[in-house]
Amino acid sequence: MAEKKEKLSAFKALKLSFGALKLLWGKHPMMVVTKLCESVFHSLTPYVNIYLSALLIGELSSGRDLKRLLTIAGFIVGSELLISVMSKGIEMWKTYHITDIWQQLEKLYVDKFMNMDYPDVDSAEIQGLWSHIKQLKNWRGNSFMYLNNAVCDLVSAVTGIFGAVALSVGLFVSKTSTGSVIGAYLDSPVFILTLISVMVLSSVVPPVLQTKASGYRTRYSEMAKFGNRSFGFYFYGRHLNRAVDIRMYDQQDMICSVADKIPTYTTDSEIAKWARGPMGLLHVAASAVSGFFTVCVYLFVCLKAYAGAFGIGQVTQYIGAVSSLSGSVKKLIGTLGNIKVEAEFLEPNFQFLSIPNAMYQGSLTVEKRRDRKYDVEFRDVSFKYPGTDTYALRHVNIKFNVGERLAVVGMNGSGKTTFIKLLCRLYDPTEGEILLNGINIRKYDYREYMNIFSVVFQDFKLFSFSLAQNVAASVNYDSERVISCLKEAGFADRLETLPNGIETGIYKDFDEEGVDVSGGEAQKIALARALYKDSPFIVLDEPTAALDPVAEYEIYSKFNEIVGDKTAIYISHRLSSCRFCDKIAVFDNGSVVQMGTHDALVSDEDGKYHELWYAQAQYYTEGK
Numbered sequence: 300m301a302e303k304k305e306k307l308s309a310f311k312a313l314k315l316s317f318g319a320l321k322l323l324w325g326k327h328p329m330m331v332v333t334k335l336c337e338s339v340f341h342s343l344t345p346y347v348n349i350y351l352s353a354l355l356i357g358e359l360s361s362g363r364d365l366k367r368l369l370t371i372a373g374f375i376v377g378s379e380l381l382i383s384v385m386s387k388g389i390e391m392w393k394t395y396h397i398t399d400i401w402q403q404l405e406k407l408y409v410d411k412f413m414n415m416d417y418p419d420v421d422s423a424e425i426q427g428l429w430s431h432i433k434q435l436k437n438w439r440g441n442s443f444m445y446l447n448n449a450v451c452d453l454v455s456a457v458t459g460i461f462g463a464v465a466l467s468v469g470l471f472v473s474k475t476s477t478g479s480v481i482g483a484y485l486d487s488p489v490f491i492l493t494l495i496s497v498m499v500l501s502s503v504v505p506p507v508l509q510t511k512a513s514g515y516r517t518r519y520s521e522m523a524k525f526g527n528r529s530f531g532f533y534f535y536g537r538h539l540n541r542a543v544d545i546r547m548y549d550q551q552d553m554i555c556s557v558a559d560k561i562p563t564y565t566t567d568s569e570i571a572k573w574a575r576g577p578m579g580l581l582h583v584a585a586s587a588v589s590g591f592f593t594v595c596v597y598l599f600v601c602l603k604a605y606a607g608a609f610g611i612g613q614v615t616q617y618i619g620a621v622s623s624l625s626g627s628v629k630k631l632i633g634t635l636g637n638i639k640v641e642a643e644f645l646e647p648n649f650q651f652l653s654i655p656n657a658m659y660q661g662s663l664t665v666e667k668r669r670d671r672k673y674d675v676e677f678r679d680v681s682f683k684y685p686g687t688d689t690y691a692l693r694h695v696n697i698k699f700n701v702g703e704r705l706a707v708v709g710m711n712g713s714g715k716t717t718f719i720k721l722l723c724r725l726y727d728p729t730e731g732e733i734l735l736n737g738i739n740i741r742k743y744d745y746r747e748y749m750n751i752f753s754v755v756f757q758d759f760k761l762f763s764f765s766l767a768q769n770v771a772a773s774v775n776y777d778s779e780r781v782i783s784c785l786k787e788a789g790f791a792d793r794l795e796t797l798p799n800g801i802e803t804g805i806y807k808d809f810d811e812e813g814v815d816v817s818g819g820e821a822q823k824i825a826l827a828r829a830l831y832k833d834s835p836f837i838v839l840d841e842p843t844a845a846l847d848p849v850a851e852y853e854i855y856s857k858f859n860e861i862v863g864d865k866t867a868i869y870i871s872h873r874l875s876s877c878r879f880c881d882k883i884a885v886f887d888n889g890s891v892v893q894m895g896t897h898d899a900l901v902s903d904e905d906g907k908y909h910e911l912w913y914a915q916a917q918y919y920t921e922g923k
Contacts, residue, residue: 312642319446319645326403333393334447338455340389342627344382346462349619351375357612404443408432411651416658417725418685428651435644442644449638456631463624470599470617471495475606482606485599494599498621501592502628505585510636512581515573589629596621658727658745663738665747673701673736673751673835673866675722680731682721691717692889695731699882701835701866706877708870708911709886715870716757718886719838722868723752753829754838757870761821763808766794767801770827780831787861788827793820830861837862840870874912883908 324331355371358364408429412420419425435442471491475482484490596618604614676698683690692714699705707715720726721733724740733740740748761769768774770781781801785794797803797814804810805824816824829837869880877883878897885893885900885908893906900908 312639315642315645329396338451342455342459353612353616360611452634459627466620473608502625506629506633508585512578660745676734680728704880706880706883713886714889753832753834757841759825763806784827784830788823790823838868
């Protein structure tokens with residue numbers, strides 16, 4: 300069982316609740332207003348029926364004046380018609396204003412991710428928090444909408460209390476007329492105060508007990524999170540990349556056997572045991588107290604009517620009003636308790652949404668030089684990823700100029716990709732500095748600095764948009780330029796086969812005529828995207844890993860033509876593909892251990908490059 304969380308204080312719960320309401324108001328004020336109006340309307344309309352019904356029954360049981368009966372009946376019919384029309388109108392108004400709130404709430408998280416510092420996006424801790432939020436949504440629903448509904452319930456409860464008090468006050472102030480001992484006792488202020496105290500207590504206790512019962516669901520949230528994740532994986536995780544293995548190795552029985560053992564929602568689960576025990580007892584106790592309250596109300600009203608305090612019509616009015624008063628008090632207390640419970644689910648949402656952007660954004664404008672003369676220098680740069688004590692890079696010193704071809708090579712885990720992430724300022728160095736034209740890159744405007752790089756990462760992604768939009772990374776694009784970049788990237792032959800040319804959708808998620816592309820084709824599209832951006836630096840992280848040898852040769856044979864006057868930084872495991880580069884930086888254990896041309900490095904028999912080269916030498920022999 301998960302470790303017990305520290306209990307949330309009432310003050311913090313209230314602060315979180317107001318914060319959520321403020322957020323909802325900022326996103327969609329009319330939705331909040333509409334829901335509040337609906338709550339007030341629906342809380343008051345029952346009292347119209349109670350009052351008019353009491354008048355009708357009273358007239359039928361006493362005067363029976365036809366004109367008065369018809370007038371009351373007319374009011375009842377008219378009020379029912381008016382309430383029905385207004386209710387439908389409010390419902391349509393609410394539907395209109397609430398339509399896009401779910402999308403806006405989801406967009407809230409998307410916008411946060413889009414604007415979050417990359418180190419936070421890449422953080423296992425933040426990803427864990429986001430996973431926690433998603434699992435809570437599966438368990439409890441959207442906390443922001445739940446809170447909005449709770450606030451509306453509060454308004455409804457308060458309005459209902461005022462309406463009920465207005466209709467039930469006569470029950471306690473009307474005097475009996477029989478002069479009997481029972482009548483005198485019923486009129487006694489002591490008895491009335493005692494009865495009111497009992498009624499208030501009977502109204503307050505049930506929601507308190509039910510809130511306590513609901514607290515068990517909160518305690519179960521950690522286990523429910525694991526259960527939802529398991530269900531999502533085993534029952535709803537129909538990922539295409541698993542389908543082949545499941546069939547080839549007949550794994551379905553193994554998967555189902557594991558899924559059957561997930562205890563989260565079975566009759567043997569902890570929540571089921573609580574439901575049979577304390578949760579169930581609390582709900583039973585709440586119902587028993589409510590029943591006791593109902594008995595008290597009926598008995599008091601009937602005795603006062605018997606003692607001549609009022610007629611049959613008022614009996615209907617007072618029973619209905621006092622019962623509604625009790626219901627509104629219960630709703631008020633229960634909603635306050637639920638808001639406190641729900642605040643615990645709001646907390647991780649606000650924790651996520653309030654993550655600050657800590658990376659300095661800079662203000663200097665990156666000089667846009669026609670000659671593209673940019674010098675980059677890593678000066679004694681060391682780096683370790685957040686949350687770790689191990690350095691991914693140590694004392695890296697590299698300087699290169701625009702127009703050069705720099706290859707970065709080394710074993711897996713030697714720091715090559717980390718070097719690129721620091722260069723592109725996805726991360727800032729832990730120690731040392733990176734300079735662009737002699738100025739620390741942290742001083743440049745963040746977006747402007749990133750725009751001087753076109754990068755093809757090894758784990759790049761394409762989106763289910765048109766081919767042209769994928770290449771341009773924009774809704775608007777230059778068609779001729781898109782085609783030119785695709786041809787330069789070696790995609791010309793495949794382009795001729797596409798049904799709608801560059802307007803063809805990539806993948807079939809949103810376009811039935813979309814096409815699936817192979818890994819190598821996707822890599823060519825990603826390369827075309829980097830060319831289309833036309834930045835002075837082009838960074839290629841294993842750009843030909845998914846290409847066949849012929850396509851790879853095609854790219855390399857015209858690599859200089861493709862890159863033009865840009866600076867190319869090239870990461871590769873295939874050392875033969877680095878021979879065209881002006882410089883080769885050899886990484887090992889997070890440090891640059893060698894720097895030079897291919898010929899110079901391969902001739903150094905004691906060097907790391909020589910070792911790597913001859914480890915792969917079988918692939919470079921003449922004729923292969």
